Amino acid sequence: xxxxxxxxxxxxxxxxxxxxxxxxxxxxxFRNVKGVSWQVFxxxxxxxxxxxxxxxxxxxxxxxxxxxxVIGWFRFFRFIQIHHPDVIHIHSPNIFLPGVFVARISxxxxxxxxxxxxYYFVHGENPSARFKRGWYRWxxxxxxxxxxxxxxxxxxxxxxxxxxxxxxxxxxCLIENGVEIKADDVRGSPLTRHDVIxxxxxxxEYQKGADILLEAVSLLSQRLIDVRLIIxxxxxxxxxLATMCESLGIQSLVTFTGFQTDVSNYLMASDIFVLPSxxxxxxxxxxEAMASSLPCIVTNVGENAQLITDGVExxxxxxxxxxxLADALAKLVAAPDLRQRMGQAARIKVEQYSGERMAEKxxxxxxxxxx
Numbered sequence: 001x002x003x004x005x006x007x008x009x010x011x012x013x014x015x016x017x018x019x020x021x022x023x024x025x026x027x028x029x030f031r032n033v034k035g036v037s038w039q040v041f042x043x044x045x046x047x048x049x050x051x052x053x054x055x056x057x058x059x060x061x062x063x064x065x066x067x068x069x070v071i072g073w074f075r076f077f078r079f080i081q082i083h084h085p086d087v088i089h090i091h092s093p094n095i096f097l098p099g100v101f102v103a104r105i106s107x108x109x110x111x112x113x114x115x116x117x118x119y120y121f122v123h124g125e126n127p128s129a130r131f132k133r134g135w136y137r138w139x140x141x142x143x144x145x146x147x148x149x150x151x152x153x154x155x156x157x158x159x160x161x162x163x164x165x166x167x168x169x170x171x172x173c174l175i176e177n178g179v180e181i182k183a184d185d186v187r188g189s190p191l192t193r194h195d196v197i198x199x200x201x202x203x204x205e206y207q208k209g210a211d212i213l214l215e216a217v218s219l220l221s222q223r224l225i226d227v228r229l230i231i232x233x234x235x236x237x238x239x240x241l242a243t244m245c246e247s248l249g250i251q252s253l254v255t256f257t258g259f260q261t262d263v264s265n266y267l268m269a270s271d272i273f274v275l276p277s278x279x280x281x282x283x284x285x286x287x288e289a290m291a292s293s294l295p296c297i298v299t300n301v302g303e304n305a306q307l308i309t310d311g312v313e314x315x316x317x318x319x320x321x322x323x324x325l326a327d328a329l330a331k332l333v334a335a336p337d338l339r340q341r342m343g344q345a346a347r348i349k350v351e352q353y354s355g356e357r358m359a360e361k362x363x364x365x366x367x368x369x370x371x
Contacts, residue, residue, distance in 0.1 A: 179287040
């Protein structure tokens, strides 16, 4: 653990903190950095508050809802005048500009973390989509010019931002995501085992590609290869995905658990982890699966192919390709020894990405700004 003089870090987030990748990232910082007073300016669910409370984190149930939320700007400015933080750390692109503006007029060092660039959420190649992507890139570039430092959690996204001239190495750095690496757990859980269990963890949104995974399971069923799929998470597409299962005739093979505060039991009960994302940065769900010694099948987006070497810790397949995904699943279903070997390799690989390592680098960045 890191023990330094007490400093105050104001964490700014523009959405509700609940349970997810950004939340896991923040909780890892709270857990592993000692000697810091954390002040979180954001709305948060009771689940997040309970977890953050384990490390005496103060959560202010106010936020800047969006870049034009003038009332939110004033509330955050007043919050800064009361608490006098040493560093402001902003974690959501929708409020980068107002957060940086308040930091500048308050003369407080400001850090941005790019978990997922805003322009990733714009789909299509029509004029409107191209304009929106350009606009979001301009906003990101402007915010980074005003901030003291920007952290990228994915090397692939960092290099992309440099090639697009959004950021320069002098103003940005790479600090990859990390997870808590626990001692090996004994496999098994209260879940009833049926054949081979495949697990997918993520929001049920377009980005995560759960529909492609359902198509792959359908293809396996047609080949008379039985798997049981557990999909953990909720989102706007949950009803559509359930309907899709019925239309494909695989509803008996798929279980939707909905939102879960703790997925460790499901990971420990599974045989294979799949991350079929259409776009990604550095998935904490994938890191957690690797820490659970699971062989992983991932799409070749974001940092996935850096974490999973094709044929070593699992398989890497193209996004949007249900056929290739089904082929990779079939290989692992047919070979228990291969699953075990790849799972062990994944466990070894993930030790490079501990939460403590991530927190140490982040805290060193804070120190450099305070000097």
